[in-house]
Structures are given as C-alpha cells and as structure tokens.
Amino acid sequence: MTKIKIEFPKLEDAEAIQNVFYKSWLDTYPNDKVGITIDDVEHWYKDAWEEKLNKLRSRINNPPENQSFFIAKDGDNVVGVCRIMKHADKNQLQAIYVLPDHQRRGIGKLLWDRALEIIDPSKNTIVQVATYNTKAIEFYKKLGFEDTGKRFSDEHFRMKSGAIIPEMELEIKAQNFE
Template sequence: MFVRTASERDLAAIRALLVETWHATYDAIYGAKRVTEITEDWHSIAWLKARLTRPNSEFLIADDGKRIGGMAFAAATTDPKIVLLNQLYVLPACQRQGIGQALLDEVEASFPEANTLRVEVEEANTPAIAFYRSKGFLPAGSTADCGGGSGLPTLIFEKTIG
C-alpha cells in the first residue's frame, strides 16, 4: 500500500473503512447501536468532505489500487508546534502490515514545524494503546470529551517529533 492525500472520490471508501473499523473496535465497548449513531454523525460523507479542505491539516489514505486499507487525519492545533492526530484507522484485515506506521510517518513529515504529535485514545481500546506506545507515544493525561464535543472519555498520548 502507498500513502497519498485523500480526495473527494475516496470518501465513500473512507466512510466504509471507518464504519467497519469502528464496529470492529468499539461495539464491545459502546454497543453496536451507539457505534452506528457515532459513525452516522462523525463519518458522514459531508463531515469527511469538510476535512478535505480544512486548513493546516492532512487527510491521508493507504491505497493499493484496489482498496483503501487505512486512513489518517491530523491537524495543527492553535499552537502550530502541536499536531492532533484526530484519526488513524486501518481495516482489521490489513492490520499488522505496516500501514499504521506508514500513515504515522507521513503525518509527521507533513508538519515540519511541529514538535509534538498528540492523540486521544479510548482507554478500553488496549490494541490502540499498545500500538501508540510501540511508536513512542507516552501518556500525557486524559479528557472527558474526546475530540471536543463527544462526551466520550479518552486517554491522551504524545510523541516528540521533528
């Protein structure tokens, strides 16, 4: 798979990837009904399309020409030295193949002025926590409102980059 910038023609496949990975990851935590509600809101085509043109951000996909195996979205915060990795998801069938690392590498390269990469992770999502820890992220706190507006509690991890 190669990493490239997402485009409008990719949005339906990105949405399908997000719905599949969210159900695989979060049904056991929040229940399938709640996950469906979240994905209908957070992963609608309109919501994804708005991210394509967001300033100071990168919307990336991992693509092999046949399917999209992973996606990442990151944006600079009000402090340009801190980048928030809002999303990094890899299809369950494509995990443990280096796609997450490739997406992380490209996110880091996309923000040369930044020195900190921050991510929020659901505390019950132990595979994601293990992934981020293995990539050099360290615990940096928690929040009761993942993404600012969800009401979902998460752990915050940070990595020094640059």
C-alpha cells in the same frame, strides 16, 4: 499484499474512506464495561451516513488550512486513513484508522511515517484515544507516544444509549523527535 500507496484523497474515495471509519469503529468501540453497544455505533455511522459523507466530501474539496488528510490504498481499495491537525502550539494526530482485516501489516506505521513528513517536529504531538482501545495504545507506544496522565470524555462522543467514550491522551515531546 500489493504495494501500499499513501496518497491524498480524491472525491471518489469518500465513500470508501467513510467505510474504513465505520468498520474500524464497529471493531473497536462497542464495549460492555463502558456500555457502548453495536447499536450505538450503527446509529453513529449508518443513521448519519449521507450527512457524514457530505461533510467528508466537502473536506476533501476544501481541506481546512491546518489539516492534512491522507489515505492508504492497497491497489484501488482504501484500507487506511490518517488526519493530522497542526495547532499553533502542538501537532495533533486526529485519526489513524486501518480496516480490521488489514491491520498488523505495517499500514498504520506507513501512515505515521507520512505524518512525520507533515508535522512540525519543534512542537509536541498529541493523540487522544479511548482508554480501552489497547490495540491503538500499544501501537502509539510503539511509535514513541507516552501517557500524559490526562483522562477526559468529550460530550461529542456521547452515544445514543447515553454511554460516552472515556479517553486518554498520549504525547511525543518535540525533543524526542530525531
């Protein structure tokens, strides 16, 4: 593996970034028990590809003030993405996605290390994750996140089939940052 660079996205990275989201979703969210199908994910991404791409481009052009978005590149390839939101009372890790065939090589941890330079350590940091996404849950626990006990689902993530992604919340308390 060449050296991974963490950088802010450029407009020309938009399609590759969206591809990281799409491939990671396909690898992560279809689930028999919950009823989320490959077709659901295809619908979520592929059928809305241009719309999502335009939204992404406009976010790259005009980043929302309280948001930080950065990417991991292996050579010229975008292999990971991370988005942080700074709320008045807390930090939120909104997204951290690494291409399936680049996972378990320390890229997620590199993105998190960059995030730590951005978030406000005097506030708690939360992340919301699908309850069956054991990879991500193990990753977050390794970083120091703990289950808050909160369980919910967001109508925004209701799929075409009618199934919805069940979510949980994990948190790092401010005092646990070194």
